[in-house]
Amino acid sequence: MNRKMLYLFLCLLGFALPYSQFVPWVIEHGLDMRLFFHQLFANRIGGFFGMDVFVSAVALIGFVRNEGGRLKMDRLWLPIASVLLVGVSLGLPLFLYLRERELERRASASF
Numbered sequence: 001m002n003r004k005m006l007y008l009f010l011c012l013l014g015f016a017l018p019y020s021q022f023v024p025w026v027i028e029h030g031l032d033m034r035l036f037f038h039q040l041f042a043n044r045i046g047g048f049f050g051m052d053v054f055v056s057a058v059a060l061i062g063f064v065r066n067e068g069g070r071l072k073m074d075r076l077w078l079p080i081a082s083v084l085l086v087g088v089s090l091g092l093p094l095f096l097y098l099r100e101r102e103l104e105r106r107a108s109a110s111f
Contacts, residue, residue: 004104007097014089056088064095073102 001009029035041047061080068076075098083091 004100005099007093007100010093011090011097014093015086015090018087018089053088057083057091060088060091060095066093067099068095071099071102073098 040050060083064076064079079091080093082094
């Protein structure tokens with residue numbers, strides 16, 4: 001499996017796995033963000049993962065902007081929107097896929 005296909009597979013998992021937990025919670029509770037954050041930080045382990053994801057999301061958005069800008073990539077809004085709507089689990093493999101595609105395009109254009 002080449003890297004692009006691996007990144008696309010990880011995008012699928014990065015969307016499906018988090019939403020397999022989130023959608024049933026929304027069906028049960030609605031979009032009660034106060035309850036969402038209360039449950040997320042209900043104990044130290046949940047807080048650990050919550051803080052880890054928040055810091056990772058900020059770092060990833062910075063990386064997408066810097067690396068994507070350096071490579072003059074198009075559609076950088078896609079991985080940023082993915083981070084905000086799903087999480088790092090979708091945003092990171094999506095950015096890596098787009099970056100790999102851009103690097104392949106440049107390599108084939110230089111021949």
